[in-house]
Amino acid sequence: MNGARNHERLAGSTDLAVLKPFRLNNGEPPAWRLQASHGYVLFAVLAVYVLVGDVHAAPAKPSILATMWKWTPFLLQGFAFNILISFVSIIIGTLAGAALGLGQISNSGLVRSFAWTVTQFFRNAPWLVLLFYCIFLIPFEFELFGVTIPFPAWIKAVIGLSLPVMANFSEIVRGAVQSIPDGQWEAAESLAYTRRQTLWLIILPQCIKRMLPPWMNLYAVLTMATPLVSIVGVGEGMTTTGEILAAENRSDLLIPFYLYLLCLFFLYCYPIARWTIGLERKYAVKI
Template sequence: MDTISIDKYLPDILRGTWVTVEVTILSAILAFIVAFVFGLGRLSNVSIIRWISYICVEFIRGTSLLVQLFWLYYVLPIVLKQFNIDLQLDALFTGVLAIGLNYGAYGSEIVRSSIKAVPGGQREAGIALNFSPLQIMMRIIIPQALMRMIPPFGNLLIELLKGTSLVSFITLADLTYEAKNLRNFYYSESDFIFLILLVIYFVLAYSMTFAIRKLERRITAGRM
C-alpha cells in the first residue's frame, strides 16, 4: 500500500470522525433528555400526559430512523412551503434531532422500567419523612433507578453511535460519508479504507463501553 495515498485520504477520515463524534455527543444529550421526559411522562398520574407520552414513543419507535431523517431533511421543507414557510433544516441539526428523538424514545422505556423496579417501600419511606412527591422522586427514586439505567443506557449509546452512519444519506460529512467518497477516488484501496472505518467505529464504541463501566463502578461503589 502506497504511504502517500494513505496520507491523502487520512485527513478526510479524521474530519469525518470528528463529525461522527459531534453527532454522537449531541444526539446522546438530546436522547437522554427525551428519555427522561417521555419515561416520566408515561409514569405520570395525569392521564393526558401519560397518553401523549405513550403515543409519541410508539410512533417514533414504530417508524424507521432513516425515514425520519429523510422526512425532516427533504419532506418537511416541502410541506412547510405549502404554508408559505421557507425553512431548510441544517443537516447537522436534522441528524441530531432525528437520532436524539429516536433513541430517546427507546431510552424512555429504560427510564420507566428502572423507576418501576425501585421497591415501593422506598416511596413509603419518603412519605414517612414528609417529603413531597418531587423530593421523593429526585432524592430517593431516581438515584436508585440510575444504577439500573446505566448498563442498558450504555448499550443504547453504542447503538446510537452506529446509527449515526445514517446521517451520510442527508449529505452530512460524517465518517461513513467520507469513506464512501474516498472509495470513489481510491477504489483500489477500498478494502483498506473500510478497514479503517471498522477500526475507528470499534475504537469509539470500546471507549464508550470502558467509560460507562467505569462510571457504573463509581456510582455503585458503597451502595451494594
C-alpha cells in the same frame, strides 16, 4: 474460596453424588475478551489486505499504506463529525426522553397515555425512515422577522436520530423508576414528602446508577448508527470515504478504506462497551 476447594476435593474422593460448585462462565473466556479478539482480527485483516495490495500494486502508483496515511486527516475530520452528531443527538434525546419517561409514570392518565404512545411510536420506527422524514419535511430555511435563517441538513439529521434515542431512554427511565422497591415510596410518604419531593430527592438519585449502563449502551448504538446520515446528504465519515475513493479512482482502495473507517468506529465504541460492562458489574444486584 476455601469452601469451594474443599467441595471439589470431596467430589474427587467419594463416589456419592456431590453437586459441584456453580461457575457462571463454565470455563469459557469472558465476552469482553471475545469482543477484543474480534477487534484484533479486524486489524489483522486490514494489515494483511494492505500488504497484499501493495505487493500487487502497479509500480507507478503509490502504496495503499501511503495513500491511507495521506488521507487520514481528511478521514478523521469526517469521523469527528460522526462523533459530534452522536454527542448532540444523545444530549437532546436524553433530555426529551427523561421528560417522556417521567410522563409514563405520571398520576395523570392522559399524560401517561400520551407519553406511552409517543414512546412506542418512535421506539418501533426505523431510524432511517425517521431521518428521511426529518430531511424532507423540515424546511431548509426559516423566515424570522424578515431574516432568513438556514437550517442545515446535519441539524435535521440530529433531530431524526434524537427521536428514537428519546423513545429508548424513556423506557430506560420508566424501568429504572419502577425497579425501585415500593418501600422507598412508602417511607417517603410516612415522612410527609410530596410526590415531587420523593421523586427528585429519593427515587431519581437511586435510578442514576441503574440507568447509566443502558444509557451508555444506547450511546454506542447511536454512534454506530450515525453513518446512516450519509444517505440523506450529510458529510461525515462514510461520505468522506466515498469522496476519497472518487478522488483516487483506484479499485484496490475500496476495501482498505472502509476497513479503516470500521477500525475507527471500533476503537471509539469498544472502550464504551468495556466501561458499560464494568458499570453493570459494579451496580449489579448481589444475591
